Amino acid sequence: MSELYHKTVAELAAALRAEQVSSVELTRAFLSRIEQHQGELNAFISVTASAALTQAAEADQRRAAGHAGPLTGVPIAHKDIFCTKGELTTCGSRILANFVSPYDATVVERLRSAGVVMLGKTNMDEFAMGSSNETSYFGPVRNPWDTARVPGGSSGGSAAAVAARLVPAATATDTGGSIRQPAALCGVTGLKPTYGRVSRYGMIAFASSLDQAGVIAQTAEDAALLLGAMAGFDPRDSTSVELPVPDYSAALTSPLKGLKIGVLKEYFDKGLDRDVEQHLRAALDVLRSQGASIKDVSLPNLPLSVPTYYVVAPAECSSNLARFDGVRYGYRCENPRDLMDLYCRSRGEGFGAEVKRRIMTGTYVLSAGYYDAFYLKAQRVRQLISADFERAFHEVDVVIGPTTPTPAFELGAKTHDPVTMYLNDIYTIGANLAGLPGISIPCGLVQDLPVGLQIVGPHFGEERVLNVAHRYQLETDWHRRRPARFE
């Protein structure tokens, strides 16, 4: 029999339902697995063992009383960007290193009320700004497939924890690829829902028109289960969409016959690693053999998505992070001379290098005399990119491409030049700019490093995206591969 910690959320839920294992037993098993490997991977900022065991005991009581739901008793981790009442919530930053949240994020609250147990808070790039998890104040996370390499970012802790089977699943957020890119580099499944599908309340804001919460898990089936518990209208998030939540699990097995898949011409460009491309072509053959038809589609403005993003995201970040002032919460500098000194030094000392870079970029593109040339221009190009996707979805049901240009790179390889690091998100940013749902699933290994396949759907097309991913996972076993060091 395989170890408990190898099991998917669906399998654990079934074992709990059949009373083969209790939530307390499961929670203890995962807590000890985390303890065993935390030193090597640094995937967690905090482990909430005592809260986890209390919640697990409650879940077991709930089951004994006959009130268990489908996820009751399943333990997962939360990215440390989500506020968790009474627990440390740092967002990977020195400025929030001692912040204990007075309330729960909606995502946390919903999962909790579904009976899901919180094991801890996962490491992340500071304020979710990064593609390698190297900007975290709490140190980099390491990739379980090769600990000399990055796990991707910003949800690198969530992805590494799932890949090493320290947790069966974890919440995550995606502003420019922060769920899909680390999922690809760690060989796990990462779903970024449509903008507005999951509440942003209590999720520390980076770029509010792009931020979206989602999930990293082993399978599309698990992503569907968890999304169902997280999604839905929330009056506390002004951009939360008032649409009913479908049963994401119900549509998973629909046949792919008649499905029209668009292959993004712009994604198969000269920047794409040859071996990665081969795996993608093989994945397309798998989908074709299930009855899907494949055609090339072109999104001519997509190559401008990186420059567009690096105006819009920093602009919104400079505004959102203005709240960190050293007065009401968070880090305060020693012996401020006056109020201005208090603001400037608290922020200068509290934020890391990349966050300061983005705040300054945003401040600049929004400053008097430059707003039209940069910010408005970027929002116009964003409209063009969004219109490109809309046209494509008149012709095809989903578009498919790589998640990243290459497999995981080495720690330190791209820290010298921010623009080189930014270009790592070249294939993921488009979906954020257009507000579209996307998933990354494992589709191969190149020199023992995972490769991700990205499937993007139209607005609120999560069911279709999950359906394609699940059918692929029924035919292949890439998602079942585990890094040898963490057997």
Add this chain to the structure above:
Amino acid sequence: MSLNRRDIENIALLARLALTDAEVPVYVESLSRIMGLIGELDRADTSQIEPMAHPLPGQRQRLRADAVTESDQHQLYQTNAPQVEAGLYLVPRVIE
């Protein structure tokens, strides 16, 4: 597009960020590189295009009713404050 030391110092002041002497040249270099990347946007003809106002087409900003929904929890919230006295947040003297 190239930024100089004075530009960076001015941006840092607007952003309320104290930079060390060692940080300034790093940001001169990297923000200049980033502005070069952003300069690629000039390639797109956007003369007839409206700026995007919402990521989802047809969505408008929802407003809630003007009703009190929060209770007073200042004691709880102030447990995270750097300096508090008699229920007030303390900052350096502003008016001499």
